[in-house]
Ligand SMILES: Nc1ncnc2c1ncn2[C@@H]1O[C@H](COP(=O)(O)OP(=O)(O)OP(=O)(O)O)[C@@H](O)[C@H]1O
């Protein structure tokens with residue numbers, strides 16, 4: 001089939017550079033579900049295999065960095081990538097390989113939207129990133145990122161800011177811009193846990209270069225099963241970007257998507273169940 005004929009009938013392509021979750025709640029499984037629900041074809045570069053269930057992560061097997069890079073290169077060359085996102089990256093060596101191949105194929109600095117979700121640990125507290133890899137995220141990924149989507153714990157690790165209110169959320173965003181991120185989404189999901197103050201809403205702050213800001217608000221749903229929430233948000237934003245939306249519109253789509261996914265989350269296993277995209281299934 002000619003390239004033109006393919007493009008006449010094919011959806012945009014989004015690429016998840018992420019780890020596996022054997023329990024199916026988070027990581028690349030959540031990414032591909034979100035991509036499909038948001039109307040794009042999902043491709044994957046697997047960075048690590050985790051042995052994981054609803055209670056936590058019992059083992060991690062990183063993929064060799066050259067193999068991670070080869071997955072990205074082969075997908076980009078054959079299918080083309082309309083937007084990409086990172087999740088679990090496991091090690092500084094994998095991050096270096098990802099940065100290099102992203103430059104080679106045009107992801108990030110080359111103009112293909114690049115969403116960096118700086119995953120450091122699972123919600124159960126298991127580390128998903130080597131301790132010495134934070135510097136690689138700061139120096140190699142943030143300068144290439146169209147958007148970085150940290151939660152409050154990742155912000156503390158990356159820029160040593162404790163977010164407790166609007167002012168500290170802005171301070172965190174400014175520190176991440178200083179490290180080179182073009183846009184920052186400070187996710188407010190953990191605000192209740194970190195401050196101990198009850199919150200009626202979940203507010204995510206989008207900060208764009210040049211000082212433009214947008215707040216994305218939803219009601220805080222009383223749901224314990226939010227495994228995969230951060231991945232699903234970043235992937236749905238990436239899907240919006242792959243579809244050609246502006247960053248503000250893509251984040252609005254992501255916020256709508258994740259709010260419904262949290263609303264439809266379900267218990268599974270003895271620990272934390274996943275947010276759900278099944279509400280979007282038509283059959
Ligand atoms: N209880 C909730 N009700 C509604 N939205 C929520 C709730 N908890 C989190 N969210 C939203 O889900 C998204 C993910 O936020 P969060 O800050 O929890 O990120 P995360 O820690 O990366 O996610 P997770 O660890 O759950 O994968 C944000 O848009 C946040 O506002």
Ligand SMILES: Cc1ncc(COP(=O)(O)O)c(N)n1
Pocket residue numbers: 018019020021026027028050052087088119121122123124128226227228229230231
């Ligand atoms: C492979 C992989 N990637 C990402 C997460 C983070 O998701 P969560 O914070 O919901 O545990 C995870 N648990 N596993």
